[in-house]
Amino acid sequence: MEILLQQLINGLVQGSIYALVALGYTMVYGIMGLINFAHGEVVMIGTLVTISVAGLLLKLGLPVALAGGAGLLAAVAVCMALGWGLERIAYRPLRNAPRLTPLITAIGMSIVLQNVAMLVWGRNYLTFPAIAPKAQFEFAGASFTAVQVMIVLVSALTMAGLLVLIYRTRLGMAMRATSQNPQVASLMGVNVNRVIAAAFVIGSALGAVAGVMVGSYYEIAHYQMGFMLGLKAFTAAVLGGIGNLAGAMAGGVLLGIIEALGAGYIGDLTGGFLGSHYQDIFAFIVLIGVLMFRPSGLFGEKTGDRA
Amino acid sequence: MAKWLNPRSALGLALIAAVLVALPFVAALGGQAWVRIVNFAILYVFLALGLNIVVGFAGLLDLGYIAFYAVGAYVYALLASPHFGLHLPFWAILPIGAVLACGFGVALGSPTLKLRGDYLAIVTLGFGEIIRIFLNNLNAPVNITNGAQGVTLIDPIAVGGFKFSAASQIFGLTVSGPQKYYFFLVALALLVIVINLRLQHSRIGRAWQAIREDEIAAKAIGINTRNIKLLAFAMGASFGGIAGGIFSAMQGFVSPESFSLIESVMVLAMVVLGGMGHIPGVILGAVLLTVLPEVLRYGVGPIQQVVFGKVLVDPESLRMLIFGLALVLVMRWKPAGLWPSPERRRELAETRAEKL
Structure with a gap:
């Protein structure tokens, strides 16, 4: 029972991170119908920028909270600029191109970002500066750290903020209109170019927050870390029904919990035949399973076949 | 059948055959x-x-x-x-x-x-x-x-x-x-x-x-x-x-x-970059994307040596950087791929005209 609770907590934490990253994928997809393959790399850049900025400030003797906050802000700023640049360079010129063309430019940008990161930060694993509190709590036999609590709280707040933005502001209304039909939206006076750029910028900001959380959770970072994270988050977005905000959040949390439970129990379930290093396959097996029965994801709308 | 006997295509085929036979021996010089x-x-x-x-x-x-x-x-x-x-x-x-x-x-x-x-x-x-x-x-x-x-x-x-x-x-x-x-x-x-x-x-x-x-x-x-x-x-x-x-x-x-x-992605990039569905285009894409990184591998270091007098940037990451940029640039200027089939090029031109 303690193990179950412990795995649920771990899953919730990991899932909150997936959810934040998944939102970046799903926003872009909802508006443009495009997989932004470079999003995982944006998250990675966010983590690495925080390492540099917060690390430097800590060295200068600034208090931990200030250094951490500055690191987060720097990451968000850099990632927002990056998201905007990605859209301008790799996606906007190809808006009317065949469907697979932007996928290839996205892959190209992903390779470019990884190698830029390698040139700037090197090939080695970097230690994430200690900007998060170290306290540890016990609850019904399961233990969790302050970092874990912070991750869940911050992602919940960020997601709430996003929902307010999408459902309560003019920009949000414009985004929803564009996702339904860009042409009609532009006839109603929506500046579609700006809305699409905004989706990239907001998604990247969420990615930066997620990047900081990943860094403070695992305490290490690497220029290739964005890849698997992006893949999982994209899986989460599809699991929830891609293009659907609530779906991405639920999909992320669900995926985190499934992975944690899977890793915890696979040994017992298979009589020791498969071990916890099979953790990564759960995401994909669950995905295939769900899509077989609900082809548009858990919360995705049934899209009828269009002639 | 008659197409094969056409002197021009026969000559072309003979030329391709000659190149294919000679290629491994020419490559071996390097x-x-x-x-x-x-x-x-x-x-x-x-x-x-x-x-x-x-x-x-x-x-x-x-x-x-x-x-x-x-x-x-x-x-x-x-x-x-x-x-x-x-x-x-x-x-x-x-x-x-x-x-x-x-x-x-x-x-x-x-x-x-x-x-x-x-x-x-x-x-x-x-x-x-x-x-x-x-x-x-x-x-x-x-x-x-x-x-x-x-x-x-x-x-x-x-x-x-x-x-x-x-x-x-x-x-x-x-x-x-x-x-x-x-x-x-x-x-x-x-x-x-x-x-x-x-x-x-x-x-x-x-x-x-x-x-x-x-x-x-x-x-x-x-x-x-x-x-x-x-x-x-x-x-x-x-x-x-x-x-x-x-x-x-x-x-x-x-x-x-x-x-x-990334390997799956590379193969897909070959297909799309060359020209989806068009066999000569796909062949071109595959050859280009295999050879380009290798050419860069051997070229990037020495060129830096010549231009700057020393190797400034890690050649391995620079080569992948150039490769990634090449993918982006090619797709920007040739959205249907380098060598799309004639029908596809026509369709694309038509949709462009409709949108304008």
Whole structure:
């Protein structure tokens, strides 16, 4: 029972991170119908920028909270600029191109970002500066750290903020209109170019927050870390029904919990035949399973076949 | 038939044949490493043409294609290496690999092919990862794949006593191991090209095209879309399986690292960058994307030496950086690929005109 609770907590934490990253994928997809393959790399850049900025400030003797906050802000700023640049360079010129063309430019940008990161930060694993509190709590036999609590709280707040933005502001209304039909939206006076750029910028900001959380959770970072994270988050977005905000959040949390439970129990379930290093396959097996029965994801709308 | 006898095409074919025969010997002037690179280019032509059936002809986005390549490679590795002590001949293993890969293709395709577009893409991507993770971990409790260390000492392709791994004298000419593989690969690639060309305009090929353009209309005119899509998947997978087997034999070593998602993505990039669905374009894409990184590998360091007097930027990451930028730039200026089919170029021009 303690193990179950412990795995649920771990899953919730990991899932909150997936959810934040998944939102970046799903926003872009909802508006443009495009997989932004470079999003995982944006998250990675966010983590690495925080390492540099917060690390430097800590060295200068600034208090931990200030250094951490500055690191987060720097990451968000850099990632927002990056998201905007990605859209301008790799996606906007190809808006009317065949469907697979932007996928290839996205892959190209992903390779470019990884190698830029390698040139700037090197090939080695970097230690994430200690900007998060170290306290540890016990609850019904399961233990969790302050970092874990912070991750869940911050992602919940960020997601709430996003929902307010999408459902309560003019920009949000414009985004929803564009996702339904860009042409009609532009006839109603929506500046579609700006809305699409905004989706990239907001998604990247969420990615930066997620990047900081990943860094403070695992305490290490690497220029290739964005890849698997992006893949999982994209899986989460599809699991929830891609293009659907609530779906991405639920999909992320669900995926985190499934992975944690899977890793915890696979040994017992298979009589020791498969071990916890099979953790990564759960995401994909669950995905295939769900899509077989609900082809548009858990919360995705049934899209009828269009002639 | 008359087209073949036309003097101009005959001359063209003769020229191509001459270049193909001379190529490994010209490449060898730069060292056997270049012959190996040429071999890999042909192997990727093979793979890209297989994926082209799925993506280019039938319009199904497959991001896990490399899994079938991995299946073929491991089948060869396990059946012709000291790992299990089995040493079957290549002509027996390659078909087994093809059939097994085809089986995997059908197993993946039959439940998932009803998914549309990007959902199918992510499912195939997940499948590719599952295969890789299994290859990586199936060394305990029963050692099947030898885990991350991979399988070594794989038998080269051999016919009787004629081994493809060592140099030998043929008509007084020294032909190195990689050069022998080259001719083997060219022969296979030509076969695949002919199969592709014949498929494209066959009844099946036209059915694929109909599904790609409009699945509902295709269904309405009586095409069994599920079976035809499954057929595309199975065929693509078998080609992948054969290519994997040859890869195994050529390298003498396989490990799960060779079958990561980025490999699938590269093969897809070859198809799209060259010109989806257009066979000459796909060949061009495969050759370019294999050779370009290698040219950069040998060029980036020395050029920096000449220009700046020293190596300023790590050549390895600079080369991938240039490669990534090249992908972006080519797609920006040539959204339909470098060498799209004439019909496709026309369609694109029409949609452009409509939008304006």
